[in-house]
Amino acid sequence: MKQIQNTGLALFLVGLTLFTSLIFFGKYEVSLELLEEIVNNKGIKSELFINDIKANVVGKEFTNPFSFSSKITSAIETANETHKQNSEWDKVIWDKPHSFTYQIAKKAGSGFIKENKWLYWWLTFGLGILGALMYIIPNVVIKGPPGIKNNGIWLNASTNRGWIGWFAFMFLVGFYLLLYFRPDYIVNWTYIVDPISESLSGNLASQWFLYGFLYCTVMSVMAVRMYIKYRHNKYQILRTTSVLFFQIVFAFLIPEILVRFEKPWYDFKNAFPLDYDFFFSWNIDQLIASGGFGLFILVWGIVLTLVIVPVMVYFFGKRWYCSWVCGCGGLAETLGDPYRQLSDKSLKAWKFERWIVHGVLVFALVMTGFTLYSYFTGSEAVLVIKTQTIQDIYGFLIGSIFAGVIGTGFYPIFGNRVWCRFGCPLAAYLGIIQRFKSRFRITTNGGQCISCGNCSTYCEQGIDVRAYAQKGENIVRASCVGCGICSAVCPRGVLKLENGPEKGRINPTDILLGNDVDLMDLLNQK
Amino acid sequence: MAHIVIIGNGISGVTAARHIRKNSENRITVISAETKHFFSRTALMYIYMGHMKYEHTKPYEDWFWKKNKIELKQGFVNSIETNSKTLHFAEGDTLQYDKLIIATGSKPNKFGWPGQDLECVQGLYSKQDLDSLEVYAPNNKACKHAVIVGGGLIGIELAEMLHSRHIPVTFLVRESSFWNGVLPKEESEMINKEIISNGIDLRLYSNLKEIISDENGKAKSIIIQETGEEIPCDIIGLTAGVSPNIDFIKDSDIETNRGVKVNRFLETNISDIYAIGDCAEQHETIGYRRPIEAVWYTGRMMGETVAQTICGNRRAYNPGHWFNSAKFFDIEYQTYGWVWAQTKDNEARFYWEHESGKKCIHINYDKNTREFIGINTFGIRMRHEFFDKVLTKKQSVEYVLEHLADANFDPEFYKLHEKEIVEKFNTENDTNIQLKKRNWKRIFQPN
Numbered sequence: 013m014k015q016i017q018n019t020g021l022a023l024f025l026v027g028l029t030l031f032t033s034l035i036f037f038g039k040y041e042v043s044l045e046l047l048e049e050i051v052n053n054k055g056i057k058s059e060l061f062i063n064d065i066k067a068n069v070v071g072k073e074f075t076n077p078f079s080f081s082s083k084i085t086s087a088i089e090t091a092n093e094t095h096k097q098n099s100e101w102d103k104v105i106w107d108k109p110h111s112f113t114y115q116i117a118k119k120a121g122s123g124f125i126k127e128n129k130w131l132y133w134w135l136t137f138g139l140g141i142l143g144a145l146m147y148i149i150p151n152v153v154i155k156g157p158p159g160i161k162n163n164g165i166w167l168n169a170s171t172n173r174g175w176i177g178w179f180a181f182m183f184l185v186g187f188y189l190l191l192y193f194r195p196d197y198i199v200n201w202t203y204i205v206d207p208i209s210e211s212l213s214g215n216l217a218s219q220w221f222l223y224g225f226l227y228c229t230v231m232s233v234m235a236v237r238m239y240i241k242y243r244h245n246k247y248q249i250l251r252t253t254s255v256l257f258f259q260i261v262f263a264f265l266i267p268e269i270l271v272r273f274e275k276p277w278y279d280f281k282n283a284f285p286l287d288y289d290f291f292f293s294w295n296i297d298q299l300i301a302s303g304g305f306g307l308f309i310l311v312w313g314i315v316l317t318l319v320i321v322p323v324m325v326y327f328f329g330k331r332w333y334c335s336w337v338c339g340c341g342g343l344a345e346t347l348g349d350p351y352r353q354l355s356d357k358s359l360k361a362w363k364f365e366r367w368i369v370h371g372v373l374v375f376a377l378v379m380t381g382f383t384l385y386s387y388f389t390g391s392e393a394v395l396v397i398k399t400q401t402i403q404d405i406y407g408f409l410i411g412s413i414f415a416g417v418i419g420t421g422f423y424p425i426f427g428n429r430v431w432c433r434f435g436c437p438l439a440a441y442l443g444i445i446q447r448f449k450s451r452f453r454i455t456t457n458g459g460q461c462i463s464c465g466n467c468s469t470y471c472e473q474g475i476d477v478r479a480y481a482q483k484g485e486n487i488v489r490a491s492c493v494g495c496g497i498c499s500a501v502c503p504r505g506v507l508k509l510e511n512g513p514e515k516g517r518i519n520p521t522d523i524l525l526g527n528d529v530d531l532m533d534l535l536n537q538k
Numbered sequence: 539m540a541h542i543v544i545i546g547n548g549i550s551g552v553t554a555a556r557h558i559r560k561n562s563e564n565r566i567t568v569i570s571a572e573t574k575h576f577f578s579r580t581a582l583m584y585i586y587m588g589h590m591k592y593e594h595t596k597p598y599e600d601w602f603w604k605k606n607k608i609e610l611k612q613g614f615v616n617s618i619e620t621n622s623k624t625l626h627f628a629e630g631d632t633l634q635y636d637k638l639i640i641a642t643g644s645k646p647n648k649f650g651w652p653g654q655d656l657e658c659v660q661g662l663y664s665k666q667d668l669d670s671l672e673v674y675a676p677n678n679k680a681c682k683h684a685v686i687v688g689g690g691l692i693g694i695e696l697a698e699m700l701h702s703r704h705i706p707v708t709f710l711v712r713e714s715s716f717w718n719g720v721l722p723k724e725e726s727e728m729i730n731k732e733i734i735s736n737g738i739d740l741r742l743y744s745n746l747k748e749i750i751s752d753e754n755g756k757a758k759s760i761i762i763q764e765t766g767e768e769i770p771c772d773i774i775g776l777t778a779g780v781s782p783n784i785d786f787i788k789d790s791d792i793e794t795n796r797g798v799k800v801n802r803f804l805e806t807n808i809s810d811i812y813a814i815g816d817c818a819e820q821h822e823t824i825g826y827r828r829p830i831e832a833v834w835y836t837g838r839m840m841g842e843t844v845a846q847t848i849c850g851n852r853r854a855y856n857p858g859h860w861f862n863s864a865k866f867f868d869i870e871y872q873t874y875g876w877v878w879a880q881t882k883d884n885e886a887r888f889y890w891e892h893e894s895g896k897k898c899i900h901i902n903y904d905k906n907t908r909e910f911i912g913i914n915t916f917g918i919r920m921r922h923e924f925f926d927k928v929l930t931k932k933q934s935v936e937y938v939l940e941h942l943a944d945a946n947f948d949p950e951f952y953k954l955h956e957k958e959i960v961e962k963f964n965t966e967n968d969t970n971i972q973l974k975k976r977n978w979k980r981i982f983q984p985n
């Protein structure tokens with residue numbers, strides 16, 4: 013068994029190494045025809061840029077994406093600088109330089125990888141998946157009979173912020189930085205998922221398709237791990253199945269298929285304000301332009317946020333979204349599960365959390381207010397602040413850095429719900445409802461708590477569950493996503509997630525059940 | 539403002555300190571020779587198993603004590619001078635108190651076995667014990683075999699701990715079946731199976747005869763009384779129960795027996811001195827309880843009570859209905875009310891076991907009045923409040939079965955067995971109990 017695991021680990025590492033190394037290879041060559049095609053498609057009017065490319069890029073062969081990218085981005089920048097100085101606004105290339113370069117590189121690339129997409133898919137994704145499964149599945153036997161087996165988690169360098177954790181952290185952060193800010197470096201990665209993209213939407217893969225596919229793959233593989241680890245716990249099994257289903261079907265397949273039918277790409281479960289650009293003018297315009305179906309999406313998006321989400325939170329708590337449906341939650345509960353114990357449980361962290369997560373919510377709402385104001389009045393700015401600027405800041409700081417780089421990249425250091433706990437505006441909104449108007453609570457089982465601390469340690473949201481349980485008090489917290497792990501790891505059967513009458517949901521106690529009844533009454537009524 | 543000094547920073551001492559602080563402005567000092575801050579002894583096993591680190595077992599953050607003006611003193615109390623109200627420390631210093639609470643907990647039993655003080659022989663009670671375990675049994679290379687002596691709750695925890703690091707364990711249990719002084723035969727046998735199925739070498743009817751030393755004063759093997767078999771080992775865990783940790787009090791005026799003798803107000807024979815938790819021994823037993831109860835919950839309850847007395851609201855210790863819980867490898871156990879190992883004359887029993895052999899319930903009731911007396915549940919979680927109410931209201935066994943769905947506390951979507959259980963009861967007792975649907979109103983009704 014150990015042997016199978018080690019082989020699996022080796023295969024996985026080979027796949028991962030190969031995948032990573034693909035960045036450094038490739039052949040990029042821009043022909044005159046290609047340049048013309050791009051100039052026409054993009055409506056480029058900058059002769060400076062065109063000449064620069066003709067002189068320095070066309071007909072030359074680049075053997076890695078970095079030098080290729082640097083030539084093109086510098087051409088864009090120098091041209092833009094001059095045009096801006098001369099106020100030739102129509103000649104400025106407004107695209108982000110690296111996204112623009114990506115579009116050229118995708119077409120200009122050639123060579124072994126592009127010609128052998130499936131082969132490379134098998135060597136990277138294939139080996140990775142196979143290796144990971146070979147590593148995970150033997151745990152059915154190795155970790156012993158069903159039950160909580162958190163043995164060695166704090167003794168292992170990959171899960172106790174040891175060197176492997178730091179390594180994973182750097183890898184993930186690097187990945188997100190490339191994905192968001194240097195798509196032109198990762199063209200090779202997109203080649204290997206082209207065939208899959210074409211079979212779904214009919215288009216070649218973009219970096220976002222790559223991300224979506226990778227996301228589903230990682231979640232599926234790590235869901236197998238969840239199924240094994242919690243095979244005795246039906247709540248966990250169902251929840252894992254649910255997030256996996258919503259990710260694969262709603263976030264991945266349906267939007268791609270919509271595109272095939274020339275409808276707007278839309279993830280039906282992604283609620284505003286998590287879906288922060290839902291009200292951006294380009295989105296509204298696109299939806300309206302696509303007729304009845306687009307209008308349906310527009311109405312659905314609004315109803316989802318204003319009616320469905322709060323009503324469901326009233327009945328079931330925010331868990332119905334955060335740990336049964338949401339994609340971010342889905343990744344956190346699968347890929348992130350091995351890191352849940354790393355969240356900070358201190359009172360300080362809780363204070364910080366409340367400021368920042370509600371701050372992001374306010375930011376999202378203000379930005380959307382600006383957006384809608386601009387949309388309906390046609391003015392580009394509110395007071396002196398340009399709507400575009402505030403959208404860009406939000407997109408950069410919250411959409412990319414917080415949600416991606418920090419939110420997932422920091423899993424191995426700060427636990428798996430960094431984004432959901434500190435950054436997600438939707439979570440903040442759901443949390444307010446859950447705290448003040450919901451039937452959901454984690455019931456504490458009378459006086460049974462032995463203060464062992466397992467519940468708090470394994471709370472990914474950093475809730476000090478024990479602080480409530482050892483007082484015999486139910487846990488009613490805005491941030492609780494109802495993952496159910498506290499209940500699973502409690503060795504004394506103290507915690508149960510349940511929906512019940514609102515009355516008595518919050519039950520502060522001084523003396524716990526089991527002691528003198530008169531004394532309990534006396535003190536608890538005080 | 540009186541100076542309240544508490545010896546011992548375990549659950550009982552710390553609970554007392556917290557409640558005294560809630561109710562008064564007295565100066566409070568908590569003394570411990572073990573760790574600076576209160577930690578959860580019950581979680582010791584999880585540190586060794588790597589589920590948690592020591593930090594995670596501290597129920598309060600380190601700033602808590604200062605903020606609540608609870609002074610912490612590290613030191614070992616050598617003696618108590620009751621006339622001058624002075625504590626003498628092993629470190630040489632002294633401390634004056636106005637009121638003293640003795641909450642010094644327990645220590646592992648040693649029954650005079652030859653070799654019991656050798657190196658590599660230890661109990662599992664304190665943080666220091668855990669540290670030494672880490673030294674002698676860090677992994678299965680340094681520690682090729684372990685022997686545990688004494689089949690109680692701590693023994694089985696130690697077995698699970700060592701097992702988690704793949705160290706082969708021989709587990710000596712004196713009785714004919716695991717913990718059968720407390721558990722009825724059926725449950726006890728279920729746990730025997732659980733122990734064996736985890737690969738532990740369980741030896742029933744086995745007493746320790748002696749521990750053999752190597753040339754360096756280190757234990758190298760043990761000999762079993764009954765068979766004379768010698769088992770080589772690198773660590774020996776002595777887990778044959780605990781007794782009050784009060785040796786340093788024996789020479790004082792404070793009355794002791796096995797523990798520090800207290801009345802129902804948790805007062806000792808010396809005024810202004812109280813004793814709570816594992817180390818307290820009641821003059822007269824309360825209900826069916828034992829005079830010394832070495833469990834977490836009772837320590838906490840005594841702390842809650844003594845705080846009232848100290849703050850001028852003198853109260854008798856008057857614990858409610860008995861409850862307890864534990865976990866045996868993967869099988870969780872809860873109990874409410876009383877289910878003795880042996881059935882008493884007025885009692886009848888109902889037992890149901892799941893086909894997996896990993897879940898069961900055992901109900902004890904009065905065969906004449908039908909009053910529910912207690913329940914053991916294994917592998918099924920039950921609601922404390924439900925059974926507390928049932929016991930207070932002296933409900934019948936039929937009532938309990940009828941409302942079994944209300945009592946269940948398993949996580950959502952778990953497979954429930956109530957129907958099967960009720961059917962079995964009906965068949966065995968020729969009754970016609972109808973299981974009621976779960977009702978949230980009833981469940982959350984306060985009394």
Ligand SMILES: Cc1cc2nc3c(=O)[nH]c(=O)nc-3n(C[C@H](O)[C@H](O)[C@H](O)COP(=O)(O)OP(=O)(O)OC[C@H]3O[C@@H](n4cnc5c(N)ncnc54)[C@H](O)[C@@H]3O)c2cc1C
Binds near residue numbers: 571573644833
């Ligand atoms: C491994 C283990 C698992 C357990 N699991 C459970 C469980 O699951 N459920 C349950 O109900 N119970 C359990 N128990 C029992 C429970 O932990 C005890 O009943 C409880 O901790 C007793 O609390 P206490 O406050 O009376 O004493 P303790 O927690 O023992 O605290 C006494 C403190 O006083 C200090 N002290 C003693 N003498 C002196 C002195 N002379 N000077 C200075 N300091 C001194 C000691 O060092 C110690 O820190 C378990 C015990 C162990 C060891």
Ligand code: SF4
Binds near residue numbers: 461465466467477506
């Ligand atoms: S895991 Fe259970 S027993 Fe341990 S502190 Fe949490 S609620 Fe209490």
